[in-house]
Amino acid sequence: MRAVAGSPAETPRAALTARVKRLAAEHGLSVSAVTTAGAFPELAERLERHITAGHVAGLDWFTPERARFSTDPRNLHAGAVSILAVGVAYWSVDPAKPDDGVPRGRISRYAWGVDYHDLLKERMGRLHRAIEAEVGGPVEARLLVDTARIVDRAVAARAGLGWYGKHACLIVPGRGSGVLLGELLLDVELEPDAPLDKHCGRCTICLDRCPTGAIVAPYTVSTPRCLSFQTIEQRGAIPPPLRPLLGDWVYGCDICQEVCPYTKATRLPPDPAFLPRTIDNAYPALPFLLSMGDAEFRALYRGTPVTRTKRRGLARNAAVALANIGTEADVPTLLIALKDHDEPLVRGHAAWGIAHLCARLGLPVSRAAEAALDRSRMTDVDDSVRREAANAFDIGGLEGGVGNP
Numbered sequence: 001m002r003a004v005a006g007s008p009a010e011t012p013r014a015a016l017t018a019r020v021k022r023l024a025a026e027h028g029l030s031v032s033a034v035t036t037a038g039a040f041p042e043l044a045e046r047l048e049r050h051i052t053a054g055h056v057a058g059l060d061w062f063t064p065e066r067a068r069f070s071t072d073p074r075n076l077h078a079g080a081v082s083i084l085a086v087g088v089a090y091w092s093v094d095p096a097k098p099d100d101g102v103p104r105g106r107i108s109r110y111a112w113g114v115d116y117h118d119l120l121k122e123r124m125g126r127l128h129r130a131i132e133a134e135v136g137g138p139v140e141a142r143l144l145v146d147t148a149r150i151v152d153r154a155v156a157a158r159a160g161l162g163w164y165g166k167h168a169c170l171i172v173p174g175r176g177s178g179v180l181l182g183e184l185l186l187d188v189e190l191e192p193d194a195p196l197d198k199h200c201g202r203c204t205i206c207l208d209r210c211p212t213g214a215i216v217a218p219y220t221v222s223t224p225r226c227l228s229f230q231t232i233e234q235r236g237a238i239p240p241p242l243r244p245l246l247g248d249w250v251y252g253c254d255i256c257q258e259v260c261p262y263t264k265a266t267r268l269p270p271d272p273a274f275l276p277r278t279i280d281n282a283y284p285a286l287p288f289l290l291s292m293g294d295a296e297f298r299a300l301y302r303g304t305p306v307t308r309t310k311r312r313g314l315a316r317n318a319a320v321a322l323a324n325i326g327t328e329a330d331v332p333t334l335l336i337a338l339k340d341h342d343e344p345l346v347r348g349h350a351a352w353g354i355a356h357l358c359a360r361l362g363l364p365v366s367r368a369a370e371a372a373l374d375r376s377r378m379t380d381v382d383d384s385v386r387r388e389a390a391n392a393f394d395i396g397g398l399e400g401g402v403g404n405p
């Protein structure tokens with residue numbers, strides 16, 4: 001443990017802590033708080049109950065071993081004494097979806113601008129060096145951003161940076177839940193902050209407004225039901241019952257945060273790094289997402305978190321969103337995707353999309369659409385597309401062709 005030079009009482013430790021927090025703010029980490037590097041034994045049991053209940057199904061890396069590992073920070077830094085929990089606010093002013101006649105999707109706000117992993121790591125690295133300068137010698141540190149190797153929300157909550165909302169996000173006073181978190185595990189003794197004595201009270205707005213019922217109990221989100229998981233982490237097909245509930249979201253979902261009174265009340269300016277470069281970084285044109293090539297995808301989304309879902313994931317989501325919000329004029333776009341898209345995953349969701357769009361609007365399915373679905377059902381090279389096209393006949397109530405190709 002590093003002793004703070006000449007610190008017989010708590011005062012020098014508190015003074016150093018105050019200087020470290022000031023340095024954090026100067027390095028673009030707008031909120032910070034301190035906790036000890038002690039373990040979180042009660043959390044290990046809770047995470048294991050989550051796993052057993054199937055609430056993290058689909059996150060294959062989230063094993064009981066990983067859960068146990070993540071609840072003891074000293075597994076990552078044996079000499080850690082303190083944890084400085086830091087955060088940057090990303091909740092930007094909404095530029096609003098343009099009323100330009102183009103069917104547009106919606107991207108979660110944290111992904112409008114730069115990738116927060118890079119941004120936080122860079123700022124935390126500079127802060128680490130500034131802390132070394134402040135204490136006048138090397139400081140052993142481990143810098144963590146959004147890694148399953150530590151329970152970042154639990155760390156931030158114990159540090160009093162914020163408190164858990166029933167949507168399972170951390171609510172930071174004055175900022176709401178629009179804050180991205182990082183942790184510096186340090187071998188410097190800092191003054192721990194107390195957890196906040198705050199809670200949601202009787203409010204249940206986020207539980208009531210979640211479109212899929214993914215918040216199955218206060219503080220418990222069932223990952224397989226959550227649109228953030230389905231639009232980002234899901235690599236295969238989105239389960240058909242969830243597709244109509246996706247609305248216009250093509251990357252993530254902000255509904256439970258948008259409806260929260262604490263996040264709505266946020267008036268502090270966001271970090272400019274999280275503003276969208278173009279309107280398509282916040283509200284992308286769905287026909288473009290369905291036709292873009294790799295180069296176009298990279299040009300628009302390189303350096304943002306959206307690359308995580310890859311071009312095919314974003315196009316898959318666009319097929320679903322277009323079916324959910326489109327008009328009769330959008331059927332040809334889905335037909336082209338069904339016929340020509342290079343990714344079977346997208347062709348399959350376009351088949352579902354054609355049938356769902358027509359059923360949603362009460363439209364008769366055109367002969368051209370019926371013929372295209374029938375062709376895909378019979379001749380697509382990919383088994384999953386043939387199945388989706390066959391199932392589309394059920395959705396659309398089309399004549400003939402029900403059954404296996």
Ligand code: SF4
Nearest residue numbers: 210226227253255256
């Ligand atoms: S992100 Fe969306 S789907 Fe997931 S819990 Fe929140 S409101 Fe529900």
Ligand code: SF4
Nearest residue numbers: 165166200203206260
């Ligand atoms: S919407 Fe209400 S219940 Fe949900 S996190 Fe916000 S305050 Fe808590």
